[in-house]
Amino acid sequence: MNQQPSDRGGFRIRPHVHRPANDCHMVDQSIDEYALGVLDAPQRAAIERHLSRCASCAALVDSYRQTAAVLALAVPLASPPASARTALMTRIAATPQTAAPARSVYAGSLDALRTPTLPSSLVVDPSPTPPELQSAWWRVYAAPLATLPLLLALGLVAAWGLNNYSQLNDSANALAQRDMQIARLSSQLSNENNQGVANLVTSPSTQRYNLSSEINGASAGAQGVLLTNAQSGQAALQVSGLPSGIYTVFVQLDNGDMVPKTEFVVGELGSASTMVDLGGQVTDLKSVHIKPATTMTETDVAIDQRSDVLMMSFGPGISGESDTSVQKP
Amino acid sequence: MAGSSGLDPFDDWSAVSDADLITLVTQGNQGALEVLYERYSRAVYSFSLRIVGDAQVAEEILQEVFVRAWQQGGSFQAARGSLITWLLSITHNLSIDEVRRRKRRPQKADSEEPETILASLPDEGSDVEEEVWLSSLRVSIQDALLQLPAAQREAIELAYFQGLTQREIADTLGEPLGTIKTRMRLGMLKLREQLGPVVSERAEPNEVKLS
Numbered sequence: 001m002n003q004q005p006s007d008r009g010g011f012r013i014r015p016h017v018h019r020p021a022n023d024c025h026m027v028d029q030s031i032d033e034y035a036l037g038v039l040d041a042p043q044r045a046a047i048e049r050h051l052s053r054c055a056s057c058a059a060l061v062d063s064y065r066q067t068a069a070v071l072a073l074a075v076p077l078a079s080p081p082a083s084a085r086t087a088l089m090t091r092i093a094a095t096p097q098t099a100a101p102a103r104s105v106y107a108g109s110l111d112a113l114r115t116p117t118l119p120s121s122l123v124v125d126p127s128p129t130p131p132e133l134q135s136a137w138w139r140v141y142a143a144p145l146a147t148l149p150l151l152l153a154l155g156l157v158a159a160w161g162l163n164n165y166s167q168l169n170d171s172a173n174a175l176a177q178r179d180m181q182i183a184r185l186s187s188q189l190s191n192e193n194n195q196g197v198a199n200l201v202t203s204p205s206t207q208r209y210n211l212s213s214e215i216n217g218a219s220a221g222a223q224g225v226l227l228t229n230a231q232s233g234q235a236a237l238q239v240s241g242l243p244s245g246i247y248t249v250f251v252q253l254d255n256g257d258m259v260p261k262t263e264f265v266v267g268e269l270g271s272a273s274t275m276v277d278l279g280g281q282v283t284d285l286k287s288v289h290i291k292p293a294t295t296m297t298e299t300d301v302a303i304d305q306r307s308d309v310l311m312m313s314f315g316p317g318i319s320g321e322s323d324t325s326v327q328k329p
Numbered sequence: 330m331a332g333s334s335g336l337d338p339f340d341d342w343s344a345v346s347d348a349d350l351i352t353l354v355t356q357g358n359q360g361a362l363e364v365l366y367e368r369y370s371r372a373v374y375s376f377s378l379r380i381v382g383d384a385q386v387a388e389e390i391l392q393e394v395f396v397r398a399w400q401q402g403g404s405f406q407a408a409r410g411s412l413i414t415w416l417l418s419i420t421h422n423l424s425i426d427e428v429r430r431r432k433r434r435p436q437k438a439d440s441e442e443p444e445t446i447l448a449s450l451p452d453e454g455s456d457v458e459e460e461v462w463l464s465s466l467r468v469s470i471q472d473a474l475l476q477l478p479a480a481q482r483e484a485i486e487l488a489y490f491q492g493l494t495q496r497e498i499a500d501t502l503g504e505p506l507g508t509i510k511t512r513m514r515l516g517m518l519k520l521r522e523q524l525g526p527v528v529s530e531r532a533e534p535n536e537v538k539l540s
Contacts, residue, residue: 032513033495036488037421062409067521069414071489072376072421073463074470080374080391085366088392089359097357097400246400259426263400281430293401 023050027057035064041258096246096265211239211288211312224310226276226288233279237264239290240271242309248293249276254284263293288312347412355402362399369413370395372463373420380424380490381431390423425492473523481516484509 027047033039034047051058211224222241229235237249249261259281264274278285290310342364345353350368353361373394378387397419398405405415474482487493487501495513499506 032517037425038488038492038494066410067524069418070470070524072417073466074474075375075379077371078375079371080388084388084391088395091396092359092399095396095399
């Protein structure tokens with residue numbers, strides 16, 4: 001490592017001859033804080049912009065980032081409570097995916113009902129499997145396939161048919177119970193959302209803000225409305241005209257921090273609504289940003305490089321007829 | 330466990346690599362997510378607890394990390410690091426955000442020091458091979474940290490585990506900013522040198538590569 005005292009009192013760790021010296025120097029000065037994850041959002045964004053153009057800085061930063069990341073493994077292990085797994089899987093069952101179409105949790109049960117002549121051990125995941133995993137499939141298929149002729153022969157026996165009928169009934173009952181559970185959860189979530197919006201709309205201290213498409217945003221024509229209540233710290237967001245996908249609501253605080261608040265799904269109709277818990281941050285909001293949530297990286301740094309599809313600024317910089325009455329909550 | 334759902338065709342999940350596991354997760358395989366949780370939930374939870382010092386908040390962050398893996402596992406790039414460091418980076422971001430949020434709010438009077446909480450929690454252990462791998466890594470990393478001069482280690486730990494900037498560390502310790510910058514830089518250089526072999530090591534059985 002080529003270490004030389006830099007002109008700002010730190011250590012220059014490599015020569016800067018053929019690169020934009022100022023930007024490389026900025027990375028050089030901030031690389032430790034960047035790797036350790038303590039830079040604020042604007043500083044991170046500035047570094048990320050440079051890294052996207054400077055391969056040598058990117059490689060250097062990556063090595064620092066890897067070093068910092070393994071420090072997490074120095075912490076002695078402790079076990080989370082068993083209830084955490086149950087809570088997670090319940091949440092997962094109601095959470096759509098971004099990268100691939102969500103597959104129903106109950107697809108296996110449905111398949112079982114659709115293929116009653118096969119034993120349950122042959123009910124497999126219909127999603128494609130990497131080639132390297134196909135040997136694992138064989139381990140599962142081998143035994144049941146070997147017994148298939150025997151099962152066909154047994155199919156002539158009435159007892160097998162009765163037994164299969166009983167299993168089908170059990171599967172149907174289990175499926176019905178799960179469907180009821182989903183319906184209850186969906187209803188509960190919907191009611192909570194609707195009730196939250198209703199509370200905001202009827203409260204005299206609620207303020208309404210119009211969100212507009214960012215000037216260079218990717219979704220011209222998108223519209224949004226934000227209802228905020230400084231007393232409850234709750235906000236409701238309604239959007240329309242957005243491409244389908246998952247979006248993240250960010251709030252930028254007076255100190256410049258960009259804080260992710262919640263995610264919501266926009267369907268094919270292009271509209272959606274969600275509650276946003278602003279908590280104590282309702283008093284030091286600078287702006288609200290809606291960004292696509294599909295390009296998250298492991299460090300979340302790229303989050304600041306995504307284009308706003310909708311945004312709203314609070315404060316004296318607000319202009320436009322619909323915003324003239326807007327004041328900071 | 331994954332097998333409890335009855336939907337998953339693998340009878341030996343321990344043979345499935347991390348890379349294949351996250352691929353299956355992105356395809357909507359809940360069993361794969363459960364295996365991922367089984368492998369790394371303790372590392373994620375412990376790390377978050379070390380930063381936020383609150384078991385309930387750490388549990389919430391634990392959930393959020395795996396929900397993100399479920400929703401956005403496709404953004405994981407194996408070429409840029411291992412799955413566990415990807416999960417821990419998300420954990421770090423969420424935990425530091427939480428710590429900074431709480432700095433702006435009144436602190437709970439009965440909040441405990443993170444080390445106290447960690448020491449009081451049951452470490453139920455695990456029979457999976459990841460436990461052995463993580464334990465050996467932990468020893469190497471702790472050794473590297475202990476070999477740093479105390480002042481350099483302190484600067485790095487205050488930044489990484491408490492989310493303090495160099496300016497905040499300087500204010501906290503009553504030292505000049507330049508001194509803190511130098512300590513942190515020298516400490517990181519030494520760690521990078523000492524942990525290089527650890528970072529580039531290929532771990533079995535899950536083919537986890539930390540570089």
